[in-house]
Amino acid sequence: MANSKYEYVRHFELADSLLPSTWLVVRIDGRGFHRFSQSHNFQKPNDRRSIELMNRCAIEVMKDIKDIILAYGESDEYSFIIPKTSNLYSRRASKISSTVVSLFASNFVMHWSEYFREDQLLYAPCFDSRTVCYPNDKILRDYLSWRQADCHINNLFNTTFWALVLKGGMTEIEAENKLKGTLSKDKNEILFTQYDINYNNIDAIYRKGSTIIRKKTEVSTISPRSGELITRTKLIPTAVYDDIIGQEFWDAHPELLEEKKKNNNHA
Numbered sequence: 001m002a003n004s005k006y007e008y009v010r011h012f013e014l015a016d017s018l019l020p021s022t023w024l025v026v027r028i029d030g031r032g033f034h035r036f037s038q039s040h041n042f043q044k045p046n047d048r049r050s051i052e053l054m055n056r057c058a059i060e061v062m063k064d065i066k067d068i069i070l071a072y073g074e075s076d077e078y079s080f081i082i083p084k085t086s087n088l089y090s091r092r093a094s095k096i097s098s099t100v101v102s103l104f105a106s107n108f109v110m111h112w113s114e115y116f117r118e119d120q121l122l123y124a125p126c127f128d129s130r131t132v133c134y135p136n137d138k139i140l141r142d143y144l145s146w147r148q149a150d151c152h153i154n155n156l157f158n159t160t161f162w163a164l165v166l167k168g169g170m171t172e173i174e175a176e177n178k179l180k181g182t183l184s185k186d187k188n189e190i191l192f193t194q195y196d197i198n199y200n201n202i203d204a205i206y207r208k209g210s211t212i213i214r215k216k217t218e219v220s221t222i223s224p225r226s227g228e229l230i231t232r233t234k235l236i237p238t239a240v241y242d243d244i245i246g247q248e249f250w251d252a253h254p255e256l257l258e259e260k261k262k263n264n265n266h267a
């Protein structure tokens, strides 16, 4: 039907190219996960199964979309970072957002039972997605620091809130009132003096969220021809639970901010 009288409708599709030479961040977020976590009996304040499933989905997305250099996740959200030089899908916003979120959601369903075992998936989970341009390295780092600070603030609040309810026997309203107007140091104090919990000793996966980097890993395979053991270094997407606020993380991973020489064309 090329050049048919109907073809003019194509012109209603507007271009949505993202600015060139900027970092692209795709953030996906679970829709209505407050309800989803209740329906599926998520543990409080953190459900390890949910975090590990979210991390698995992010790893699968990174295995598929090679342009993504790093991902950061906490709670029901994940941010995927694409470098300034990338030409992924000709930098079309809707194509990038929809592909990442669709891959993430299908992996969430596909791998659910590996993490939740006998706890069945009761209804189809849904995630939204957006892609935002960040013009320089400092702003990209500030973006990631913002998400990690959000993780810290929420986790400290949730840990204290659920200690008051589950260990202290308060109602949820009483716990909320008790925490109203408190600072971080007050919450640390409540946890330490009343529940013998040193917040800094809580697993980093909860306090810092999950960062997926492409880690140099030695992979051994047996050659089908010679039967020889061949060991190669590959870049495998791997979860780490580091402090990405501050310089140390970036000093340890200089490749994350390096300009890539070649332009990847996946259009």
Ligand SMILES: Nc1nc2c(ncn2[C@@H]2O[C@H](COP(=O)(O)OP(=O)(O)OP(=O)(O)O)[C@@H](O)[C@H]2O)c(=O)[nH]1
Pocket (backbone or CB within 6 Å): 029, 030, 031, 032, 033, 034, 035, 037, 042, 043, 044, 045, 046, 047, 048, 050, 051, 075, 076
């Ligand atoms: N119990 C528990 N709840 C969790 C966990 N992770 C995420 N959640 C829930 O998921 C919610 C995520 O926050 P939001 O994204 O702001 O809430 P939402 O209901 O998904 O709302 P929208 O994103 O606007 O659709 C949290 O408020 C928790 O209720 C977990 O490990 N344990």
Ligand SMILES: [Mg+2]
Pocket (backbone or CB within 6 Å): 029, 030, 031, 032, 033, 034, 076
């Ligand atoms: Mg959500």
